[in-house]
Amino acid sequence: MFVAGSLPHTAPISAAAVPSTPLGPFEDSAIAWTTWATLMGFAGLVALALMLGPPARRIGPGTLAATTARLARLARAAALLGALAVPAALTDLAHDASEGGGFDYGQAWNSLYDGSNTGRLYGLEVTLSLAGAALIAPLGLRAVASGRARRWLLGGGLAAGVVALGTTKFPDEVPDEWGRTSIETAAWMLHLLGGSVWLGGLAGLLLLALPGAIAQPDRGSFWYPAIRRFSAAAMTCVAAIALSGLFLYWEHVDGPTQLFTTMYGRVLGVKILIFGTLLLLGSVNQFWLHPRIDALRAAGDDRPLRTILTRRFPALVAVEVLLGLTVLMVAPFLHGSARNQAFQAHLARHATTATTTLPKIPMKQVSASTWIYGSIETVAVVVIMIAGYQASGRIARRRAASATAPAGDTGAVLPAG
Structure with missing residues (x-):
């Protein structure tokens, strides 16, 4: 581990200007954002469609048409994103293949399945994105969405989307350390899948x-189980993102000071702030808005506060979606690591002779304390998530019980407006 103020005594230090770490062209980040948004959005929408199937069916046989209409709406949106992921991935590859900063689509197309591991991964990304869209597209028809094949099509589409997303982080060469590479890949998959299900679900x-998606008579019976089911999945995703994020932080950052003294750290700090805002809004949903809606559902649909809250819910979700898309825009600006940037800056400041290159800091080594602290963090995050979900459920049940109490007791619990 590199500590500011210390200097390795392994080799002579060469003079150099403090290396700059530019954010990179905005065009590159915009292209990467399009690829991430389409791949993750596809997986998230398909996962939501699978997730909401059981509560939707509990509405009753008389609402089968409404249930299939909801599934068809999600399927059409998912198929569109899956199809858009193909040109997005090719554009990203074409931009990388162009030597003049443009887009060489011919070279990008020829590099798919060119015999190299990188070509195979890019080929799988494009192929599986298209295959996932093809599997989901028939569910946009209500006749298919109401048939027995819907779960197989959703399952196949989700599997294709998950592997397509994984190809962006799978190693493209045989690793020297299988254990470390496996952990890194697993951490990235948790990060990406957690973000996909959470943000795509939102x-x-x-x-x-949106108007017309759910008929007025079915809204109360649909939204309560749907929100509770998604809340459980969302809190699981938050735990996955937090745990994988802690590992990636340990791997790339040496202490909180590097969040302010390096470009990588400052970009990561912005990402953490946006993620924290998302968590705050999610907490508002989980512990305030959802329990109040549940209480009004128990009391009846004709209460004015229910209308106010159900109008706030889409607005709050829309803000969360926009913040999630902003996180995806910030992420491509993360280049290198804060540890290496701080290490090279330290070498440059203490240099005595001129050179054009600077060495890189070695990767952190896993020790017994790393496993101990990691295990403690894992247990703490899991316990907090489970306790939070159970607490929000108790709040919802208490509010529902208060709402169904005699009229003289409800006014203090649920004030109008």
């Missing part, structure tokens, strides 16, 4: 909250 809920 986008899907917003899509269902």
